[in-house]
Amino acid sequence: xxxxxxxxxxxxxxxxxxxxxxxxxxxxxxxxxxxxxxxxxxxxxxxxxxxxxxxxxxxxxxxxxxxxxxxxxxxxxxxxxxxxxxxxxxxxxxxxxxxxxxxxxxxxxxxxxxxxxxxxxxxxxxxxxxxxxxxxxxxxxxxxxxxxxxxxxxxxxxxxxxxxxxxxxxxxxxxxxxxxxxxxxxxxxxxxxxxxxxxxxxxxxxxxxxxxxxxxxxxxxxxxxxxxxxxxxxxxxxxxxxxxxxxxxxxxxxxxxxxxxxxxxxxxxxxxxxxxxxxxxxxxxxxxxxxxxxxxxxxxxxxxxxxxxxxxxxxxxxxxxxxxxxxxxxxxxxxxxxxxxxxxxxxxxxxxxxxxxxxxxxxxxxxxxxxxxxxxxxxxxxxxxxxxxxxxxxxxxxxxxxxxxxxxxxxxxxxxxxxxxxxxxxxxxxxxxxxxxxxxxxxxxxxxxxxxxxxxxxxxxxxxxxxxxxxxxxxxxxxxxxxxxxxxxxxxxxxxxxxxxxxxxxxxxxxxxxxxxxxxxxxxxxxxxxxxxxxxxxxxxxxxxxxxxxxxxxxxxxxxxxxxxxxxxxxxxxxxxxxxxxxxxxxxxxxxxxxxxxxxxxxxxxxxxxxxxxxxxxxxxxxxxxxxxxxxxxxxxxxxxxxxxxxxxxxxxxxxxxxxxxxxxxxxxxxxxxxxxxxxxxxxxxxxxxxxxxxxxxxxxxxxxxxxxxxxxxxxxxxxxxxxxxxxxxxxxxxxxxxxxxxxxxxxxxxxxxxxxxxxxxxxxxxxxxxxxxxxxxxxxxxxxxxxxxxxxxxxxxxxxxxxxxxxxxxxxxxxxxxxxxxxxxxxxxxxxxxxxxxxxxxxxxxxxxxxxxxxxxxxxxxxxxxxxxxxxxxxxxxxxxxxxxxxxxxxxxxxxx
Numbered sequence: 001x002x003x004x005x006x007x008x009x010x011x012x013x014x015x016x017x018x019x020x021x022x023x024x025x026x027x028x029x030x031x032x033x034x035x036x037x038x039x040x041x042x043x044x045x046x047x048x049x050x051x052x053x054x055x056x057x058x059x060x061x062x063x064x065x066x067x068x069x070x071x072x073x074x075x076x077x078x079x080x081x082x083x084x085x086x087x088x089x090x091x092x093x094x095x096x097x098x099x100x101x102x103x104x105x106x107x108x109x110x111x112x113x114x115x116x117x118x119x120x121x122x123x124x125x126x127x128x129x130x131x132x133x134x135x136x137x138x139x140x141x142x143x144x145x146x147x148x149x150x151x152x153x154x155x156x157x158x159x160x161x162x163x164x165x166x167x168x169x170x171x172x173x174x175x176x177x178x179x180x181x182x183x184x185x186x187x188x189x190x191x192x193x194x195x196x197x198x199x200x201x202x203x204x205x206x207x208x209x210x211x212x213x214x215x216x217x218x219x220x221x222x223x224x225x226x227x228x229x230x231x232x233x234x235x236x237x238x239x240x241x242x243x244x245x246x247x248x249x250x251x252x253x254x255x256x257x258x259x260x261x262x263x264x265x266x267x268x269x270x271x272x273x274x275x276x277x278x279x280x281x282x283x284x285x286x287x288x289x290x291x292x293x294x295x296x297x298x299x300x301x302x303x304x305x306x307x308x309x310x311x312x313x314x315x316x317x318x319x320x321x322x323x324x325x326x327x328x329x330x331x332x333x334x335x336x337x338x339x340x341x342x343x344x345x346x347x348x349x350x351x352x353x354x355x356x357x358x359x360x361x362x363x364x365x366x367x368x369x370x371x372x373x374x375x376x377x378x379x380x381x382x383x384x385x386x387x388x389x390x391x392x393x394x395x396x397x398x399x400x401x402x403x404x405x406x407x408x409x410x411x412x413x414x415x416x417x418x419x420x421x422x423x424x425x426x427x428x429x430x431x432x433x434x435x436x437x438x439x440x441x442x443x444x445x446x447x448x449x450x451x452x453x454x455x456x457x458x459x460x461x462x463x464x465x466x467x468x469x470x471x472x473x474x475x476x477x478x479x480x481x482x483x484x485x486x487x488x489x490x491x492x493x494x495x496x497x498x499x500x501x502x503x504x505x506x507x508x509x510x511x512x513x514x515x516x517x518x519x520x521x522x523x524x525x526x527x528x529x530x531x532x533x534x535x536x537x538x539x540x541x542x543x544x545x546x547x548x549x550x551x552x553x554x555x556x557x558x559x560x561x562x563x564x565x566x567x568x569x570x571x572x573x574x575x576x577x578x579x580x581x582x583x584x585x586x587x588x589x590x591x592x593x594x595x596x597x598x599x600x601x602x603x604x605x606x607x608x609x610x611x612x613x614x615x616x617x618x619x620x621x622x623x624x625x626x627x628x629x630x631x632x633x634x635x636x637x638x639x640x641x642x643x644x645x646x647x648x649x650x651x652x653x654x655x656x657x658x659x660x661x662x663x664x665x666x667x668x669x670x671x672x673x674x675x676x677x678x679x680x681x682x683x684x685x686x687x688x689x690x691x692x693x694x695x696x697x698x699x700x701x702x703x704x705x706x707x708x709x710x711x712x713x714x715x716x717x718x719x720x721x722x723x724x725x726x727x728x729x730x731x732x733x734x735x736x737x738x739x740x741x742x743x744x745x746x747x748x749x750x751x752x753x754x755x756x757x758x759x760x761x762x763x764x765x766x767x768x769x770x771x772x773x774x775x776x777x778x779x780x781x782x783x784x785x786x787x788x789x790x791x792x793x794x795x796x797x798x799x800x801x802x803x804x805x806x807x808x809x810x811x812x813x814x815x816x817x818x819x820x821x822x823x824x825x826x827x828x829x830x831x832x833x834x835x836x837x838x839x840x841x842x843x844x845x846x847x848x849x850x851x852x853x854x855x856x857x858x859x860x861x862x863x864x865x866x867x868x869x870x871x872x873x874x875x876x877x878x879x880x881x882x883x884x885x886x887x888x889x890x891x892x893x894x895x896x897x898x
Contacts, residue, residue, distance in 0.1 A: 013197045013229075015222055017055050019189030020048070023180060027056050030178040031126070031155065037147045037172050038154030040132065043182035046219025049157035052182060053128050056155060057090060066123045068104065071130035072139070084129060084139060105142070108150045125152045132156035132171070144171050184216030193221070194241070202241040203610045205584045206234070208576045209243060213253075213321050215302055220256065227252050240613035257325045264303075267294050269326075273338055275304060275317050276326040277365075278358065279389070281342075282351040283313040289345050312351055339366035357382040357390055364397045372398065379406045384502040386538035388413035401427040409437065413503055413540050415582050415618035417445030433501040435459045436468035440475050440507050445542070447621040449480055449656055468499045471508040478514055479622055479660050506537030506544075513550035520699030520729035522557035525550065542620045545575060545586030549623065552590040556597050557700060559733035561763040568594050585614035589627045596630065599766020601637035602794040608634050625651060625661050629668035636675040637796065644672050663689065667701060670708060677799040677872070678831065680824030683712035684842065694725055703734050710741035711770065712800055713820055719745040733762075740771060749775045756789070765792045773801040822856040829853055830869040 023041075030039050041049050057067050070087040087104055108125050127143065129135070135143070146152040154171060160181070171177065185193065190211045194202045214220040228234030234243045261269065271290035275281050283306060287295050295315070298304045305318045317323040330338070339362045346352055352359050360378035363370050379394035388410040395406035408423030421441055428434035435455055443452035453476060459469055499505040513534050516525040528534040529551045536547040548571040555564035568590050575583040592608030595601070608631040615624045632647035648669060655661050666689055673682035686709035693702030703725045710718040719741035726734035736758060743751035752775045759768035769789040775782060790797055818826065828838045835849045842849075857863065860871045 013222075013225070015193070015197050015218070017048070017051055018193045018196065019185045020052055020055070020182075023052065023182060024056055024059070026180055027052075027155070028059060030180075031056075031060070031153055037144075037174050037177050038127075038156065040154075040156045040158055040177040040179045041182055042158050042160050042179060044160050044184070044217065046217045047182050047184055048218045049182055050130050051218075053130075053155050053157055057126065057128050060126055061090070064123055066107070066125045067128065068107070068125065069128045072132055072134040084135070084143075090128075105146065108146055108152060125150065126155060127152050128155045130157045131159070133158040135171075140171055147171065147174055184214075185218060185221075186216060187211045190214075190216055190221065193218070194225070197225070198236075198241050200236055200239065200241055201606055201609060203584070203614055204572065204576045204588065205579065205581055205614060206241060206243040209320075209579065213319055215319070223256060224253065238609070238613040240609055242613055253321060254325050254328070257319075257321045261322065261325060267291075268298055268303075271295070271298065272303065272317070272322070272326055273330055273334075274342060275315055276323045277330070277335065277338055278342065278362075279323075280307070280314045280316050282346075282349070283315050284349045284351050285342070285345045286315045288349050289341065336366050339363075340368075343368075357385075357387070357394060361390065361394050361397075364394070370397075372402075376402050376406065379403075379410075383410055383413060383539065388539065401429070404428075405434070409501070409503060412437070412441050412445065415445075415542055415580065417441050417618065421446060430458060432459060432466035433468045433499075433504065436466070436472035436499070436504050437501050439472040440504065443476060443479070444507075444620045444622065446617070447624075447654070447656070449476070449659060452476060453480070467508075468501055468504045471499055471504050471511060474511050474515065475507060478511065478518065480658065503540050503543075506540040509534055509537055510543050510546045510550060513547060513554065517550060517554050517557065518698055518700050520703070520731075520734075522554040522700060523730040523732070525554035526558045526560060529554065541578070541580040541583045542586075542618065542623075545580070545583035546620055546623060548575075548583075549586050549590050549626075552594065556594060557733060558731050559736070559762055561594065561597055564594055565763070581614050581616070582619040585611045585616075585619050585627065586623050588614065589623070589630060592634065593630055596634060596637075597766075598763060599769060599793040599796060601634045601796060604630075604634050605638065622661060625655060625664060628654075629664055633668055633671045633675070636672040637798075641672065641676040644676075648672065663692070664701075667705060670705070674708065674712060674800060675798065678827045679712050679800050680820055681827050681841075683709055683820070684824060686712065687718070690721070690725075694721075699725060699729050703729060703731075703737065707737045707741065710744060714741070714744035716745045733764075740767070743771070744774055747774075747776050749777070756785075760789070765789060766796065766798075769793055769796075770798065770801060773797075817859050818856055822852050822859075825849060825852045826856050826860075826868055826872060829865055830872055832865070 027039050027041070041052060043049050057069070061067060067090040068087060069090050070084040072084055084104075089107070104127075125146075127146070129143075143152075143154070147154060151174075154177065156171070156177070187208065191202065191204075191207045194207060194210065210221060210224060214224055225234060228243055233245055234241060236242075237244075261272075264272070267290070271286070271294050274286060274289055283295075290298075295304070299306065302318055303322060304315050307314050307316055342362050343359070343366060346359055346362070347354075355378075357378040360370060360374060364375065375394055375398050379391045379398065382388075382391035382394060383406070392407055392410035392414070395403045395410060397403070398406060404423045404427035408420040408428065410420075411417075411423065412420035421438065424434055424438050424441075428438065435458065439452045439455045442448045442455060456469070456472060456476065459466075499508050513525050513529070516522070516528070525534065534547070534551075536544045536551070538544070552564050552568050552571070555561070555567070568587065572584070572587040572591055575587045588607045589611035592604040592606075592611060595604035595607070608627070611627045612631045615627050619627075628647055628651045632644040632651070635641070635644035635647065648665060651665055652662075655665065666685065670682050670686045670689065673679075673685070686705050690702050690705035690709055693699075693705055703722065706718070706722040706725055710722050719738070722741040723738040726738040736755065739751065740755050742748070743755060752771045756768045756772035756775075759765070759771060769786065772782070772785050772789055824842070825838060828841065829835075833841070835846050835853070838849045839846045857868070860868065862868050862871050
């Protein structure tokens with residue numbers, strides 16, 4: 001699934017000025033008012049002060065303005081007649097350089113008199129000076145005289161905290177300087193800058209990581225990106241720029257961080273060691289150790305951040321690299337001493353309490369005696385409370401099988417499925433909880449269904465009533481078809497007798513949501529999420545992401561798309577903040593999923609591409625399939641059927657035989673065919689797959705397939721089947737599907753117009769466009785309505801949408817004379833399939849295919865497959881599967897015919 005990474009040299013990047021539009025307007029407005037001496041831009045090193053004033057000076061350039069540029073430095077301080085280095089006239093640096101301030105004064109005097117002494121309007125003079133706080137008093141006095149006597153306007157930069165006293169006070173000739181502080185870039189602007197510099201999309205997790213590391217400082221961002229490109233950790237994989245691995249392992253990054261940390265005072269550095277060691281420290285304990293003033297200074301500098309939890313406010317490191325750099329410098333003896341100080345502070349403040357898992361870990365790290373049972377209990381409590389990293393740290397101190405089992409569970413909770421499985425396989429034994437967790441992990445995490453089933457087969461005989469095993473059984477049943485999906489759902493974890501393993505309890509909630517949605521109860525699932533009966537688990541990130549996906553999908557299928565859209569953004573932001581790649585991949589997929597239901601594949605492409613780039617072995621296996629399928633359909637909808645076909649090829653190789661996920665692939669193939677214009681063949685496959693799903697009581701996807709079938713090939717029979725299936729479900733949206741199918745089959749114009757309005761009100765604009773497009777007749781009103789809806793769908797008009805006006809060409813008229821079966825044969829033949837391959841795909845004899853194609857050729861007036869492809873204007877099959885392109889992806893077991 002992973003394609004070759006695209007490399008780009010760091011020195012080839014162009015870094016545009018971005019996110020500075022508002023401050024640019026402020027500077028220009030302040031300079032235009034002439035109410036003071038000019039503008040002073042302050043900010044921390046690397047924030048882009050010089051870049052900003054160069055941009056502003058460029059905006060001021062003109063025939064009536066003389067722009068002079070220079071910089072004050074420590075080297076030029078107190079040098080008589082110099083004061084400012086590199087003074088020159090902007091636009092002519094070679095001829096316009098000055099030897100010193102005297103030359104500047106002469107040039108300003110000449111500009112004020114008029115060019116070359118000729119009577120002319122005086123030119124405006126703007127003087128730009130970097131690091132103005134480095135000016136000595138005599139040089140500042142000369143510049144101040146120019147402001148007072150010649151009306152020079154100043155545009156200056158200075159470090160943060162520079163005060164308008166001393167040398168700077170001499171610059172205020174006509175009035176005070178307007179001081180503007182230039183802040184670091186917010187996350188949204190960092191994303192925009194990265195996209196423009198790297199010339200491609202960047203996944204949200206990478207953006208957030210780079211933003212946190214650099215705090216939005218443009219210079220630091222450039223340096224970190226350059227390091228990532230040089231080391232190839234930052235690379236374009238699957239068309240999305242992603243940073244793979246931890247950035248903290250690079251010495252060059254540590255050098256950048258060390259320079260930043262070196263500016264801290266000794267008390268501040270010592271205080272940070274407590275936070276670095278613990279990862280998260282109660283605020284009360286931290287202030288007790290470091291003192292409120294020190295804590296306040298660290299917060300003001302953005303080195304630490306405050307978070308709130310159910311217990312109390314906590315302090316964390318703002319930047320992971322700071323923590324890694326600090327930890328690398330703490331030796332064993334100082335480490336133990338710091339932990340002992342933490343224990344004393346916790347005892348004096350009462351937080352955390354003596355039985356808290358964090359306190360137990362501090363005692364262990366300090367080298368104090370801790371009973372084995374207490375360490376085991378603390379690790380279990382940390383895992384149950386949603387802190388698998390703390391659980392793993394505690395388990396490291398527990399020897400033997402108990403520690404290995406705890407570590408295995410903690411690793412699985414962190415998305416490290418393979419590492420966790422190895423530990424559980426070697427040390428987990430055959431308890432019901434271990435068997436259930438291993439089975440779920442083998443299938444959901446590692447895509448090893450045969451081993452998952454074998455693990456279930458060796459479960460203890462006396463564990464038949466185990467709630468953990470019932471959860472694992474359902475987990476396999478949903479996607480393997482080995483157990484009926486109508487079996488009772490596992491009990492929620494909160495119920496007496498629920499799963500004993502906290503991770504299996506997380507899976508139980510997710511599987512219950514899946515089961516409700518799959519069997520035609522999406523409205524019930526959405527309501528259970530609303531009431532809190534179902535809620536995203538807190539312990540297993542992959543399952544938490546899966547639960548979020550269930551919630552969003554239930555809302556979408558229940559007709560509540562407008563509610564799903566903001567919730568999806570919230571889920572995505574939360575997952576990015578937690579820095580969990582698998583969770584970000586799932587929530588990004590749901591952003592694209594919602595956009596597809598809106599009828600906007602153009603908007604869906606970016607989040608689906610991000611999801612596809614982030615999905616890896618840590619993403620639950622079924623979700624990897626869903627992500628790839630939705631991405632392929634999106635590509636097909638955007639007119640890229642060859643890429644979509646390759647995507648489904650890769651997915652087919654990923655899915656083992658015998659899994660019901662193969663049918664999800666088949667449903668995606670139907671949608672791909674439909675968007676590619678192979679309408680008759682897509683309709684035939686949708687008809688067969690709908691029968692299979694509905695026969696097996698998988699009602700939700702059965703309704704979706706039946707709905708596709710009736711949209712592609714309307715008929716009373718198809719509409720009746722859809723109505724019956726929708727009635728067995730609880731979704732108001734499915735009721736609209738049934739009404740749509742009935743209106744299509746009867747050509748009921750008023751009903752279709754009403755459905756278009758209702759779909760649009762609910763946010764399903766693509767379906768509104770289809771309903772409006774199927775209204776019989778034409779006219780300007782219909783065209784205007786369709787143009788409006790198509791515009792809201794970003795211009796998408798699906799191939800099965802009837803034309804607004806009747807076709808005028810003779811070939812189009814001939815197309816209408818084809819029966820649906822003849823049209824289907826023509827589409828497959830135009831795709832390059834032989835008569836025998838078409839017969840295999842459609843389950844008919846070769847003679848039937850030959851006869852139907854002969855009749856179709858006669859009606860269309862063609863004699864070859866090449867002419868046939870040209871005569872099917874709505875079919876892209878001939879383009880998507882031209883000779884030389886493998887058609888086996890869409891039509892297994894076939895070969896193209898020229």
